Amino acid sequence: MPDDHSKPPHATDGQGFATRVTHVSRPSVRSHGFVNHGVHRGSTVLYPSCAARGTINDASFDKHALTYGTAGGPTHFALEDAIAEVEGGTRCMIVGTGLAACAVPLLAYLKAGDHCLIPDTVYSPTRRLADGMMAGWGIETTYYDPTIDAEGLRALMRPNTKVLYTESPGSHTFELQDIDALAEVAHAAGAKVLMDNTWGIHHYQPFQHGVDVSIQALTKYVGGHSDVLLGSITVNNDEDFHAIAAAGRYMGHYASPDDCWLALRGLRTMAVRLKHQEQAGLEVARWFEGRPEVLRVLHPALPSHPQNALFKRDFTGACSLFGVVFQPRYSTAQIDAVVDGLKLFGIGASWGGFESLALPTTNYVSRTATSADRLGGPTVRFHIGLEDTADLIADIAAGLDTLPR
């Protein structure tokens, strides 16, 4: 069958982000001239002879090696290559959820008797893994203030500290971490630096700041349509890839090729969506700052954020997820009633889709090393979608106008 309809794959070096996500991992041959990859489903991989099968080493984790379905197929490989490009790493492994992408590297680098440092502001299911299974297996975790400096971190390092886990900005409260400074301390002590980079996506390039393993919930902006769950683990060298792959594959982690295909589809429009959502998010966040009902807005890109200088140093942009702390004179019930009354905002977890969301977070913030009370009032996390911003603002304004002054 003729396979050579298309020009060879495009070189994407040095081009802009939108150009790169439009062209990365596109099929050159084997797609019969179509723009997109097919969905390759499969368990068994067939070989022409016993001798050919004998040359396959499942444990060498060779790039794009077709060995068995669990090691992935062409649809997985296309997404893995695309995410590695977005993250600026060399190799990526796709797993079934963002949470699996958090869990696999933790379990890859930690064993009984080891110590792990996790920011107090970590995505809460990651905290549950550390406090549950990891603790049960004799892996000790210390939660640290995400805004800790190098000296503070050095004081927390122990001889058996094997992992510094990071997430910047922090879940719900949006504190930033100076990863460069922290990674230097961790590496000097022989620990790996893991980062949940879901908020930063391509606006934060983890491997330029000393991160060894970058985690993404592709469920968010890459999927972009609230219809797929998927995670990625990206690294910057073969040794780390082997560690990740050994943990992930030996535990049977896998993702459906249909979901990988949806993520590739989402990725093609992600640059445009993100650009719009960044601007829309900032517009709504700034509008909130002007409202008398609001105590403060938790958005790293705003000059009012205490670490805005660090944001400007490290990030090239923002996504559209931020927090709003209302004045303490309002009760959580009053703010819940405002959220209940919003017409354009769904109430629910997750984010990164085309639709706007509002989620009261006051009672969901679990902190042990720092105090959640410092928020100062009832808090709601907003995700700004692709609706007209003026309509979103009008919707929220109508809700806030119901509150007593």
Ligand SMILES: *Cc1c(COP(=O)(O)O)cnc(C)c1O
């Ligand atoms: C959503 C999210 C995850 C988990 O992703 P799922 O695909 O929902 O499991 C992990 N980390 C962060 C920061 C997230 O926002």
